[in-house]
Amino acid sequence: MMDHETIKRAYAILSPVYDFLFDKVFYPGRVAAINLLEIQPGDRVLEVGVGTGLNLPLYPRDCDVTGVDISEGMLRKADERVRTYGMTNAKLMVMDASKLEFPDNSFDRVIATYVISAVPDPVKTLLEMRRVCKPSGHLVILNHFKSDNPIIGMFEKLLAPVCTKIGFDTELKLMPLLERVALAPEQLHRVNLMNGWRLVRCINP
Template identity: 40%
Template sequence: MKNPNPKQTQFTKNRYNATSVIYNFMEWPVEQLWYKKWRQKLWQNIHGPTVLEIGVGTGKNIPYYLEDVEITGIDLSPGMLKRANKLLPDPAKDHITLREMDAQQMDFSDNHFEEVVATFVFCSVPDPILGLKEALRVTKPGGRLHLLEHMTADQSFLASLMEKLDAPIHYLSGVHIARNTVKNVEKAGWNIEKVQDLTAKGIFKKIEASKPH
């Protein structure tokens, strides 16, 4: 497997460290309107017993973590993790571990987790296919991948506009708005099981996939 591009990875890390202080404020409108309810529904289908969350960020999924599941959360940005750690109640620390780690080059053994979760993450992983291949590697055969993602629109005119805006938005925030994450999941070797449009135009989707046996 190829190595991640260090310059691109450091750029993304710097961007998220810089915005970590105001990140929750920046996302407050969409979090209240959509993300919060989508996260809650997603975690209702997580059973473990071992789960990896890629891109834990400021810890927005932590309120939905299950008490009887061993959860490991990783993030590239120490600034984001600093805020996520503040959300962990002391009893939860027995079954929750948060680590600074690059999703493109994980420090886990093969076939380690039953399930992998990521919410609005693979829009910012520098090499999303590499990250999804790493997620596949550390998942047990038959294990499942659960994603909430935003991506390029299904409608051609809107998709063209998003592609034009992708580079400047990425420079400012570290986020890509014109990726096709469904295709990237397939290219990484996952079996797509279900893709659900969460909004019109197909920009927000829920993706469920499994690792081939």
């Protein structure tokens, strides 16, 4: 398990090449995830672990997007993207996802893409996402979770050493995680290459 300082160092190194590695292959999941948020005009949206902001151009312009991340290196790239796209509705903040500095019920929509297995404490992070999301708000998570499929399991094993190097927990399972934070999937989809990533929407109780 990586601590925050190690994560910051890892993503400072990764940030210049992140878009090259994580843009194209993971793009279908991004589009599906933003669509699943079903953002309404005027909604306040929080993106946790926004990284270099690859999702930012996908948000409608008539909502307010706040992106938080622990890595300043990743946020610098996100900031460049905000400027490039002239996104006056987007705000970026350095913040730990497991200690969100927002009052309860601050957002209509909360999303984390390719993040929940990359944070040191997925349970705390999800509890924080729940806390800052309004009741009946949408929580969307897009991530790879440990599969029960033996073929995908084989690929997971092959990729595990690389994944753990950049802080991904390859053992994380979706349903036990959701149960621990008292969330139930309202919609569940499979996306990206070989349908290997799970896209889940929960309605905040």
